[in-house]
Amino acid sequence: MRAAIFQGPGNVRVEQVPDAALELDTDALVRVTAASIGGSDLWAYRGYGQRQPGARIGHEFVGLVEDVGAEVRTVRRGDLVLAPFSWSCGVCEFCLRGLTSSCVDGGFFSEPGHDGGQGEAVRVPHADGTLVVVPRSLRGAETRVLPLCDILSTGHHAAVSAQVNYRSTVAVVGDGAVGLCAVLAARRLGARRILVVGHHADRLALAQEFGATDIVEGRGQDAVEDVMARTGGVDAVLECVGAQGAWDTTIAIAKDGATIGYVGVPHLVEGVDVSLLFGRNLAIRGGMCPARAYIPGLLADVLDGTLDASPIFDLTVSLDELTDGYAMMDDRLALKAYVAI
Amino acid sequence: MRAAIFQGPGNVRVEQVPDAALELDTDALVRVTAASIGGSDLWAYRGYGQRQPGARIGHEFVGLVEDVGAEVRTVRRGDLVLAPFSWSCGVCEFCLRGLTSSCVDGGFFSEPGHDGGQGEAVRVPHADGTLVVVPRSLRGAETRVLPLCDILSTGHHAAVSAQVNYRSTVAVVGDGAVGLCAVLAARRLGARRILVVGHHADRLALAQEFGATDIVEGRGQDAVEDVMARTGGVDAVLECVGAQGAWDTTIAIAKDGATIGYVGVPHLVEGVDVSLLFGRNLAIRGGMCPARAYIPGLLADVLDGTLDASPIFDLTVSLDELTDGYAMMDDRLALKAYVAI
Numbered sequence: 001m002r003a004a005i006f007q008g009p010g011n012v013r014v015e016q017v018p019d020a021a022l023e024l025d026t027d028a029l030v031r032v033t034a035a036s037i038g039g040s041d042l043w044a045y046r047g048y049g050q051r052q053p054g055a056r057i058g059h060e061f062v063g064l065v066e067d068v069g070a071e072v073r074t075v076r077r078g079d080l081v082l083a084p085f086s087w088s089c090g091v092c093e094f095c096l097r098g099l100t101s102s103c104v105d106g107g108f109f110s111e112p113g114h115d116g117g118q119g120e121a122v123r124v125p126h127a128d129g130t131l132v133v134v135p136r137s138l139r140g141a142e143t144r145v146l147p148l149c150d151i152l153s154t155g156h157h158a159a160v161s162a163q164v165n166y167r168s169t170v171a172v173v174g175d176g177a178v179g180l181c182a183v184l185a186a187r188r189l190g191a192r193r194i195l196v197v198g199h200h201a202d203r204l205a206l207a208q209e210f211g212a213t214d215i216v217e218g219r220g221q222d223a224v225e226d227v228m229a230r231t232g233g234v235d236a237v238l239e240c241v242g243a244q245g246a247w248d249t250t251i252a253i254a255k256d257g258a259t260i261g262y263v264g265v266p267h268l269v270e271g272v273d274v275s276l277l278f279g280r281n282l283a284i285r286g287g288m289c290p291a292r293a294y295i296p297g298l299l300a301d302v303l304d305g306t307l308d309a310s311p312i313f314d315l316t317v318s319l320d321e322l323t324d325g326y327a328m329m330d331d332r333l334a335l336k337a338y339v340a341i
Numbered sequence: 342m343r344a345a346i347f348q349g350p351g352n353v354r355v356e357q358v359p360d361a362a363l364e365l366d367t368d369a370l371v372r373v374t375a376a377s378i379g380g381s382d383l384w385a386y387r388g389y390g391q392r393q394p395g396a397r398i399g400h401e402f403v404g405l406v407e408d409v410g411a412e413v414r415t416v417r418r419g420d421l422v423l424a425p426f427s428w429s430c431g432v433c434e435f436c437l438r439g440l441t442s443s444c445v446d447g448g449f450f451s452e453p454g455h456d457g458g459q460g461e462a463v464r465v466p467h468a469d470g471t472l473v474v475v476p477r478s479l480r481g482a483e484t485r486v487l488p489l490c491d492i493l494s495t496g497h498h499a500a501v502s503a504q505v506n507y508r509s510t511v512a513v514v515g516d517g518a519v520g521l522c523a524v525l526a527a528r529r530l531g532a533r534r535i536l537v538v539g540h541h542a543d544r545l546a547l548a549q550e551f552g553a554t555d556i557v558e559g560r561g562q563d564a565v566e567d568v569m570a571r572t573g574g575v576d577a578v579l580e581c582v583g584a585q586g587a588w589d590t591t592i593a594i595a596k597d598g599a600t601i602g603y604v605g606v607p608h609l610v611e612g613v614d615v616s617l618l619f620g621r622n623l624a625i626r627g628g629m630c631p632a633r634a635y636i637p638g639l640l641a642d643v644l645d646g647t648l649d650a651s652p653i654f655d656l657t658v659s660l661d662e663l664t665d666g667y668a669m670m671d672d673r674l675a676l677k678a679y680v681a682i
Contacts, residue, residue: 094597099622102597161624247615256435256443259626266619271612274588278607278628281440283502284615285600287622 003119004322006057009047012118012326014319017056020121025069028127030081032063034142035117035339036313037325038085038150039176040265045326048267058118058339059085059109060149062134062142072127080139081131082299083117083124084291085109085150090129098293103129117149118322118339132295135303143338147181147309148298151336153291154263155181155240155309156298159189161286162236162261166190169231172212173250174240175203177312177336178263180210182238184309187211188301195230197223197249203335206311220245227253234258239286242267254282262286313338344460345663347398350388353459353667355660358397361462366410369468371422373404375483376458376680377654378666379426379491380517381606386667389608399459400426400450401490403475403483413468421480422472423640424458424465425632426450426491431470439634444470458490459663459680473636476644484679488522488650489639492677494632495604496522496581496650497639500530502627503577503602507531510572513553514591515581516544518653518677519604521551523579525650528552529642536571538564538590544676547652560586568594575599580627583608595623603627654679 003017022029038060044051051057065079075081088095088103095103107125110116115123124130134145155178164170168191172182175198186194187210195214196207204215216226227234233255239246242264250260251272263286272284301307315334317325318341325337344358363370379401385392392398406420416422429436429444436444448466451457456464465471475486496519505511509532513523516539527535528551536555537548545556557567568575574596580587583605591601592613604627613625642648656675658666659682666678 097598099598102621257438257440262615262619266616269615271614273612274603274610274625275607277625278603280443281628281631283624283626284618285624285626287619290622 001120002319003116004057006044006051006053006055008053010045012045012057012323014322017119020115020123022067022069023123024125025071026126026128027069028065028072028075028124028131029067030063030083030122030124031066032061032117032120032122032341033139034146035061035341036146037118037329037337037339039178042326042329043265043267045330055112056110056114056116056119058116060146061117061122062146063122066121068127074128075131075133079133080136082134082145082148082295083109083122083131084153084295086291087125087130088292089126095129098290100290100292101288118319120319120341130292132299134299143310143313144302144308145299146338147312148291148295148302150289150291151177151312152181152184152298152309153294154178154289156185156294157289158182158238158240158261158263158286159185160261162238162259164189164191164236166192168236169193169234170236170238171195171197171227171234171253172238172240173197173246174264175200175207176240179238179240180207180312181309182240183207183210183212184307186238188307193231195227195234197227200332209311219249223249224252236261239264242269244269247272251276251282254280256280259283259285263289312336316340342461343660344457345398347385347392347394347396349394351386353386353398353664355663358460361456361464363408363410364464365466366412367467367469368410369406369413369416369465369472370408371402371404371424371463371465372407373402373458373461373463373682374480375487376402376682377487378459378670378678378680380519383667383670384606384608386671396453397451397455397457397460399457401487402458402463403487404463407462409468415469416472416474420474421477423475423486423489423636424450424463424472425494425636427632428466428471429633430467436470439631441631441633442629459660461660461682471633473640475640484651484654485643485649486640487679488653489632489636489643491630491632492518492653493522493525493639493650494635495519495630497526497635498630499523499579499581499602499604499627500526501602503579503600505530505532505577507533509577510534510575511577511579512536512538512568512575512594513579513581514538514587515605516541516548517581520581521548521653522650523581524548524551524553525648527579529648534572536568536575538568541673550652560590564590565593577602580605583610585610588613592617592623595621597621600624600626604630653677657681
């Protein structure tokens, strides 16, 4: 089969690889119909992180079940399924508590020894714990559910972690795909006011369509002053970047007693100075999104049409054109690439 | 009147100072009957922090109301009252939300221009928002309520911040007065298991009396291994020290998804590495205790006898002997000094 291979910074190519195949009785084999390029793929493409040349890449995909192992009960051949970016057993202490990202037998698609989402097929470990069946009628409209694999669940994790509710004035730091999904999530949870801090006019315009009430275009001290002038500090900050500058902004715009919901994968972060939090009772919650636990609840709203992150996809590529997708996202000519497979 | 003056590191002396007196219509004048020496007093004594030579000191006191300003409604002359370590107006946004430590017109006893708790009398700003009336029958038994001023409320803040409940396995990091109160607080909230990490045998014995189920005597990697061997990681960590080593231990013993309730005033803390929190979804909540908001609820349990932190006082000194109290606490010959005035 064909699958994307990370060749090194700035270089992702589609190559022939061994066919994905069942290995364990709890596996499913999924024929990918739609995938996408995510933020952490892009970090790898830019040369950050642990990914070694020759590794698979991609962790967001939807597809048709082609085969299942003998012990798989909840999905069957022909189902259209969605996978979160990590697999999880569904029955360990952490999975039962909803912290599927800490599953004792979990892992990440495209990690060494495992198929990535950007390819023709994927062996899915722990199919029962991992896959979510979606209506077959979504075949051809996968952009509606594909955001659940990562970005929409992650934006939701930021909002839930920050305890966003109807009383909240929320600031979303970051106008990438996750930040935009965090706007959707904050609106869904009833936030009375949603500011978004970013520096891409087109993305900020989309944030406004998604429910942001205040657009703060800028960064650093300028952005802080703008947010403070508008609000005097916010109840919840959704940190959706993972870089030191974003953390500095996040802490500066939080009102005393605020909760920071952080989901930006930490890159180039020096650390959080506890003395900046202490006197103000700022809380920090979040981390790696337990997407599998959130997907059913979010899927309900996706299916009834009240939650739609699909406008984030502003580029469609085929597997053959995948390299172009990376390049355009790297150059910020595209926000997020949909990969039709 | 006589009051304690910080002369510089290692030197606190009682001197004649101007009599405390009402200044604003919202003030009360409180004749102190009992005070105590707190952890942050000791940090100052040891030369850490911003306190300048010549400054007042002390922030834990109980006393009799001697006079009140014209606008004071809820306390009157002759009342036995308790003050939290900071005053608060009671009517601002933060006070109404229970975050009295962030009161827009708040402040700390013994800060420049204000009386400290270790003296004969205190002008209490915002008497209505700050003071809590306790039964006159506690005159002579102030050790029961004095812990509410700071340590017991602060231990409770750690436990509440860490969302301790009947399902929790809790580790308290630190066996100082606040750590011991955190044990009481965790027990009160129904924690199923309470480990305490410290390195003073006598304090750990008291922790056991207070309800700790597991004593971990040691620090650093040894303590981490001991906690992990006993529990595999805990659901809630109550950080009651505020030094880097305690934070390192705290993060190492937290189970994925755990909440860290931190109340140790940050001293010598380099910072928290977000990348250590991210993958494990560790949350950090807490900070400066909004003691005034907690005192009524805790007082109910103190009065019915179910909550008693008074055994923490293992030394009684008079105001004349205050210097000895500091020296003995500094030498760890006393855990906490009660100052009978």
